Amino acid sequence: MLIGLTGGIGSGKSAAADTLGALGADLVDADAISHALTASGGKALPAIRDALGDQAIGSDGALDRSWVRARVFADDEARQQLNAILHPMIRAECEARIAARQGLYRVLVVPLMVESGHWLQALDRLLVIDCPEATQIARVQARSALSAEMVHAIMAQQATRAQRRAAADDVILNDGSLEQLKAHASALHERYTRMATGAAR
Ligand SMILES: CC(C)(COP(=O)(O)OP(=O)(O)OC[C@H]1O[C@@H](n2cnc3c(N)ncnc32)[C@H](O)[C@@H]1O)[C@@H](O)C(=O)NCCC(=O)NCCS
Numbered sequence: 001m002l003i004g005l006t007g008g009i010g011s012g013k014s015a016a017a018d019t020l021g022a023l024g025a026d027l028v029d030a031d032a033i034s035h036a037l038t039a040s041g042g043k044a045l046p047a048i049r050d051a052l053g054d055q056a057i058g059s060d061g062a063l064d065r066s067w068v069r070a071r072v073f074a075d076d077e078a079r080q081q082l083n084a085i086l087h088p089m090i091r092a093e094c095e096a097r098i099a100a101r102q103g104l105y106r107v108l109v110v111p112l113m114v115e116s117g118h119w120l121q122a123l124d125r126l127l128v129i130d131c132p133e134a135t136q137i138a139r140v141q142a143r144s145a146l147s148a149e150m151v152h153a154i155m156a157q158q159a160t161r162a163q164r165r166a167a168a169d170d171v172i173l174n175d176g177s178l179e180q181l182k183a184h185a186s187a188l189h190e191r192y193t194r195m196a197t198g199a200a201r
């Protein structure tokens with residue numbers, strides 16, 4: 001059984017996925033794959049350098065995430081170029097990892113799942129982590145040095161809460177404490193485990 005997990009920036013996808021993973025779900029995380037592809041020596045770096053220029057690569061040989069972020073969220077063409085390089089590589093790696101997992105159920109964490117539509121047909125269920133936009137902005141700012149304007153610019157390139165909720169089979173409204181999020185995710189784990197066991201019979 002394959003569960004898609006998505007949500008806007010800072011909504012709590014990783015926190016929800018970590019809970020499901022700790023309880024035994026097999027996780028495949030597109031953001032982590034994207035980071036590996038753009039770490040020093042990463043497979044995507046030559047094409048990104050060709051498209052965006054030498055400044056896209058920092059002195060440590062990895063993607064200069066801050067420079068690239070500022071560039072691509074201010075310039076549609078640059079963002080489309082970056083997406084066109086990274087998204088097919090991320091998808092191929094996700095597919096390979098999903099195929100290699102043998103667990104009772106797998107969870108594929110993809111931030112832009114509703115936006116791209118790419119995975120939706122392959123999923124048994126879509127779980128959306130939802131939270132008010134002001135909370136998304138506050139959480140992202142609390143964990144990074146991004147300006148509120150930058151978080152707005154990123155959110156402007158993402159689906160709305162309503163669009164995500166309309167595509168969802170399950171929704172966790174993550175507007176309370178981390179403990180509440182974990183409790184909600186644990187309840188869903190029980191449900192997914194029952195569904196996966198039933199599907200296997
Ligand atoms: C622009 C980059 C360099 C900024 O790096 P940074 O370390 O600040 O962010 P990180 O990669 O951890 O992503 C954080 C969040 O930003 C949002 N986001 C990232 N890229 C995009 C995008 N192209 N469009 C819309 N939202 C995006 C997502 O919510 C994501 O979870 C980086 O996000 C990137 O390479 N993006 C292109 C690949 C991509 O689409 N990744 C997200 C889906 S796997």
Ligand SMILES: Nc1ncnc2c1ncn2[C@@H]1O[C@H](COP(=O)(O)OP(=O)(O)OP(=O)(O)O)[C@@H](O)[C@H]1O
Nearest residue numbers: 008009010011012013014015139143176177178181
């Ligand atoms: N209910 C909550 N209460 C307090 N803090 C939270 C809650 N949910 C998430 N956080 C915190 O908010 C930040 C964003 O959460 P998380 O990284 O799980 O979101 P994400 O959707 O994976 O973000 P991104 O799209 O940026 O990768 C983290 O620092 C996390 O610990």
